[in-house]
Amino acid sequence: MPTYEYACQKCGHEFEQFQSMRDEPLKKCPKCKKTALKRLVGGGAGLIFKGTGFYITDYKKKSGGETKGGDSKPAESKPAAPAKPAAPAAKS
Numbered sequence: 198m199p200t201y202e203y204a205c206q207k208c209g210h211e212f213e214q215f216q217s218m219r220d221e222p223l224k225k226c227p228k229c230k231k232t233a234l235k236r237l238v239g240g241g242a243g244l245i246f247k248g249t250g251f252y253i254t255d256y257k258k259k260s261g262g263e264t265k266g267g268d269s270k271p272a273e274s275k276p277a278a279p280a281k282p283a284a285p286a287a288k289s
Contacts, residue, residue: 201216203236205234206235210226223236
């Protein structure tokens with residue numbers, strides 16, 4: 198459930214409210230009790246990963262010392278071919 202930010206347009210009170218996305222926006226200010234609340238657009242908290250993380254060493258090795266990826270040496274790279282110039286457009 199997300200945390201929403203609210204601001205009262207009458208008294209200027211700002212606060213955060215933890216509520217379901219299905220809940221209707223709040224309308225009544227908890228400080229001045231007037232119906233002048235406006236839900237603000239927040240930046241959000243982003244994506245938060247909790248725990249130690251995932252590493253290549255976390256995966257079980259296949260028998261024979263091979264990892265899941267296959268060969269342990271990187272693939273050979275070839276130099277990129279130069280780009281061909283575009284042909285001029287035909288005039289009509």
